[in-house]
Amino acid sequence: MRLLLPLLICIxxxxxxxxxxxxxxxxSIVAYCQRVPTLLAQTLKKxxxxxxxxxxxxxxxxxxxxxxxxxxxxxxxxxxxLAIEQAEGAGARVRRSxxxxxxxxxxxxxxxxxxxxxxGAGFPDHPHRGQETITYLLSxxxxxxxxxxxxxxxxxxxxxxMTAGKGIMHAEMPRENADGSPNVGMQLWVDLPKxxxxxxxxxxxxxxxxxxxxTVDDGRVTVKVISGQSHGVDSVRDLAYTPVWLLDVTxxxxxxxxxxxxxxxxAFAYTLSGTTVFGSNDSTKLVKEFHNVxxxxxxxxxxxxxxxxxxxxxxxxxxxxxxxxxxxxxxGPFVLTSxxxxxxxxxxxxxxxxxxxxxxxxxxxxxxxxxx
Numbered sequence: 296m297r298l299l300l301p302l303l304i305c306i307x308x309x310x311x312x313x314x315x316x317x318x319x320x321x322x323s324i325v326a327y328c329q330r331v332p333t334l335l336a337q338t339l340k341k342x343x344x345x346x347x348x349x350x351x352x353x354x355x356x357x358x359x360x361x362x363x364x365x366x367x368x369x370x371x372x373x374x375x376x377l378a379i380e381q382a383e384g385a386g387a388r389v390r391r392s393x394x395x396x397x398x399x400x401x402x403x404x405x406x407x408x409x410x411x412x413x414x415g416a417g418f419p420d421h422p423h424r425g426q427e428t429i430t431y432l433l434s435x436x437x438x439x440x441x442x443x444x445x446x447x448x449x450x451x452x453x454x455x456x457m458t459a460g461k462g463i464m465h466a467e468m469p470r471e472n473a474d475g476s477p478n479v480g481m482q483l484w485v486d487l488p489k490x491x492x493x494x495x496x497x498x499x500x501x502x503x504x505x506x507x508x509x510t511v512d513d514g515r516v517t518v519k520v521i522s523g524q525s526h527g528v529d530s531v532r533d534l535a536y537t538p539v540w541l542l543d544v545t546x547x548x549x550x551x552x553x554x555x556x557x558x559x560x561x562a563f564a565y566t567l568s569g570t571t572v573f574g575s576n577d578s579t580k581l582v583k584e585f586h587n588v589x590x591x592x593x594x595x596x597x598x599x600x601x602x603x604x605x606x607x608x609x610x611x612x613x614x615x616x617x618x619x620x621x622x623x624x625x626x627g628p629f630v631l632t633s634x635x636x637x638x639x640x641x642x643x644x645x646x647x648x649x650x651x652x653x654x655x656x657x658x659x660x661x662x663x664x665x666x667x
Contacts, residue, residue: 358538358557358558358560358617359557359558359559360524360555360556360557360558361555361558361595361596362555363553363555363595363596367555367595367596368593368594368595368596369553369574369575369576369578369594369595369596369597369598370556370562370590370591370592370593370594370595370596370597371574371578371590371591371593371594372573372574372578372580372588372589372590372591373589373590373591374397374398374588374589375573375580375582375586375587375588375589376392376397376398376586376587377585377586378390378391378392378409378565378585378586378587379391383408383410384412384416384417384418384419385416385417385418385419385665386412386413386415386416386417387410387411387412387416387417387418388410388411388412389408389409389410389411390408390409390410390585391406391407391408391409392407392409392565392586392587393405393406393407393483393563393587394406394407394484397587398587398589400623401561401563401589402486402561402616402618402619402621402623403485403486403537403539403561403616403617403618403619404483404484404485404486404561404563404614404616405426405484405485405486405623405625405630406482406483406484407481407482407483407484407563407565407587408481408482408483409479409480409481409565409567409585410479410480410481410482411477411478411479412437412469412477412478413469413477413478414469414471414475415664415665416469417466417467417468417469417662417664417665418466418467418468419466419468419659419662419665420464420465420466420657420658420659420662421464421465421466421628422462422463422464422628422629422644422651422654423457423459423462423463423465423628423629424459424460424461424462424463424492424628424629424630424631424640424643424644424650425459425460425486425487425492425629425630425631425636425640426459426484426485426486426487426630427456427457427458427459427484427485427486427487427535427536427537428455428456428457428459428482428483428484428485429454429455429456429457429481429482429483429485429534429535429539429541430449430454430455430457430467430480430481430482431453431454431480431481431482431483431521431541431543431612432449432450432451432452432453432454432478432479432480433451433452433479433480433481433567434451434476434477434478434479434480435450435451435469435470435472435476435477435478435479435480436448436449436450436451436469436470436472436478437449437467437468437469437470437478437480438467438468438469438470438661439455439457439465439466439467439468439498439661440465440466440659440660440661440662441463441464441465441466441496441659442463442464442465442653442654442657442659443463443496443653445465445498446661447498447500448470449500450503451503452502452503452506452519453500453501453502453503454500454501454521454534455498455499455500455501456498456499456500456501456534456535457496457497457498458487458494458496458497458498458535458536459487459496459628460487460491460492460493460494460495460496460497460650461492461493461494461495461496461649461650462496462640462643462644462649462650462651463496464651464653464654464657465659466659466661466662468661468662468664468665481565481612483541483614484630485535485537485539485616486537486619486621486623486630487536487537487630488536488537488619488621489619489621489632491536492631492632492636493650494536499534501521501531501534505531506519506520506521506530506531507519507520507528507529507530507531508520508528509525509526509527509528510526511525511526511550511552512550512551512552515546515547515548515549515550515551516544516545516546516547516550516551516552517544517545518542518543518544518545518552518554519542519543519544520542521541521542521543522534522535522539522540522541522542523539523540523541523542523615524540524555525542525554537616537617537619538557538560538616538617539614539615539616539617540556540557540560540613540614540615540616541612541613541614542554542612542613542614543610543612543613544564544599544610544611544612544613545608545609545610546569546571546599546600546601546608546609546610547601547608548601548602548603548604548605548606548607548608549601549602549603550600550601551598551599551600551601552598552599552600553596553597553598554596554597554598554599554613555595555596556595556596556597556615557615557617558595559592559617559618560592560615560616560617560618561592561615561616561618562589562590562592562597562613562614562615562616563587563588563589563590563613563614564587564588564590564597564599564611564612564613564614565586565587565588565611565612565614566582566583566584566585566586566587566588566609566610566611567584567585567610567611567612568584568607568608568609568610569584569601569605569607569608569609569610570582570583570584570601570602570605570607570609571599571600571601571609571611572599572600572601572602573588573597573598573599574598575598588611592618597613599611624636624637625637626640626641629641629644
């Protein structure tokens with residue numbers, strides 16, 4: 296209705312003032328009327344943009360994070376298991392812990408890979424739909440390139456958050472390091488809410504220098520607050536559609552941390568190095584590197600420490616995410632909520648339609664590095 300208002304104003308003004316005003320006023324009114332189509336177009340564009348942003352950039356309620364008081368309840372460990380190394384992609388090696396027989400249906404998490412990729416290996420051109428990927432590089436460098444012309448590189452300590460949405464075709468390839476060392480990192484797949492499965496794809500990079508750090512236990516514990524909160528330090532910004540906390544924790548011998556987590560969120564810790572004690576009081580577990588420690592959903596915080604006599608620091612990635620109340624149907628890189636949606640994704644990819652239009656004839660430059 297408000298879009299018709301300028302038109303009505305013009306019609307009434309011209310009918311009313313055509314014989315009653317000076318020619319100068321009349322010309323001003325006519326000039327305004329001539330601009331109405333442009334004003335209407337701008338208004339429609341603005342409303343469409345606002346509507347799109349509301350649909351694809353939803354605001355989520357701030358998670359309930361319990362205060363760490365004497366009444367706070369520690370989370371217990373549901374399970375802890377070693378991530379077995381296996382081949383993946385072209386010449387890459389990964390330790391997969393989520394998305395295996397050991398750990399499935401752990402919403403919103405779909406897959407967790409601890410990858411090692413060297414010269415002549417990598418993940419050449421491949422599609423995605425329906426999920427987000429979070430890549431955290433620990434050493435080396437990884438390039439990415441997609442069919443929309445997006446490209447870039449992340450280095451040690453950097454992260455890339457990619458939303459596949461309705462469809463993306465991209466390649467992720469390692470840099471060749473001067474010292475011949477491999478490129479090592481973590482990649483986490485996070486499910487998208489059903490209403491965002493067909494959103495526009497996007498990237499957000501987070502550089503190591505941008506990540507705030509919390510210091511705990513008189514400097515014996517440091518926490519890189521990639522996403523979320525830790526001991527009064529907040530992350531730079533939310534980088535994923537599905538609410539996720541991601542903390543990189545290093546504990547020196549004799550150090551201890553009690554880290555609160557949002558109520559009701561699923562949480563796990565993946566150990567990168569050293570030996571860490573997880574748990575509280577009489578319920579503790581000594582965990583070595585390359586293990587996934589899964590916590591019960593109930594409870595307010597997790598506790599971790601490294602013995603005073605330990606030979607090295609303990610480092611782990613602590614991740615928590617808001618569970619999604621929806622079915623997960625996955626076929627390779629396509630993650631939807633029904634078999635029909637998966638079939639449609641495969642058809643769209645094969646026919647280069649509904650988000651995959653730019654697949655036809657596209658080939659990444661970085662994918663050509665592969666040594667076959």
